[in-house]
Amino acid sequence: MNSVVSAPVSVALPQAEEIVRLTDVKRRFGTTPALDGVSLTVRKGEIVGIIGRSGAGKSTLIRCLNGLEQADSGEIHIEGRNITGLSEKELQPLRRRIGMIFQHFNLLSAKTVEENVALPLKIEGLSKAERLKRAAELLDLVGLSDKAKAYPSSLSGGQKQRVGIARALAARPALLLSDEATSALDPETTRSILVLLKDINRKLGLTILLITHEMEVVRSVADRVAVIDAGRIVEEGQVWSVFADPQAPITQSLLSGIRPQLPDTIAARLSPVSGAEQILSIDMAGPAAQGTLFADLSQALPQSFRLVHGGIDHIQDQPVARFFIAVPTRDAALPEQVQNFLKARGARVEVLGYDTNHA
Ligand SMILES: Nc1ncnc2c1ncn2[C@@H]1O[C@H](COP(=O)(O)OP(=O)(O)OP(=O)(O)O)[C@@H](O)[C@H]1O
């Protein structure tokens, strides 16, 4: 293994309080193990993304967290309290510590925006004036003060989700759970909702656990990501490091849409044994991706490569680079010299094959 992702980066405080702790949680439906031994910790102030394909167990996980579903075995702690085996009545106060936002917003169409936001506060026993004051503050936070008296049917999808977020925050929860909250929105609106969530996370120190099947959502807001497949967490880590060096095939597959891939035309004519050029993938992240690698390579080994595809992304303020280059094979020693040069500079290098076509 190369040191491509070993750079130290501080994200959440390591000593921060645990808001969620799952220990070996299992839940089976008939013969389907929806959750097959999930362990996960979310600390105060973190945004953790859980990503997985359809049927991976994401919603089951969320339902276990808010007590809508009982785990068969394992333990679930919310703010240090074990919720496994609690009765409906015992769960009520704990559930109020968790705000939820949904793909289809779940707003009450017969109530105004401010009434929707104020609704969770009725249970708290606040007076109407207090409830409306709090609703006004929350609508201000989500940028919808001018829609307080409007009905949900007159709002756009993005505005509805802002109301959903304001409502979820009304009772000052310790944790915001988001189950595909941006899946029904267009890319631009998705971005604006993600910016809002990040903003709230920073302003209020709110802990967020978001479930999604979109890597882009994880990329733009999460600090950490856990990849779930067939009820198991198969990969977990800081977002930038998982993106820089995905280990599990499912993670690689989920990332294929947003990481540079070898162009199809070249992939189609790739030979595993020989060709005019050797095709390499180069992965670098953190400090290793900040230097003048290609300029230095050109100088050390003139005319040793051709840039084929790739780029540098910035995730959590860390550069994450992925490039594809073609190295001529007419000088038989050159490909190995190039590889050694790149590896010495902290890059992860993989030989993908040989381009049979390029002269
Ligand atoms: N109430 C249920 N009864 C039977 N099987 C269920 C039930 N709930 C979930 N499952 C099964 O458990 C597995 C995980 O389902 P879950 O809804 O958690 O997946 P998901 O990751 O949320 O998928 P999606 O992305 O499609 O929402 C699936 O195989 C599903 O069919």
Ligand SMILES: [Mg+2]
């Ligand atoms: Mg689901």
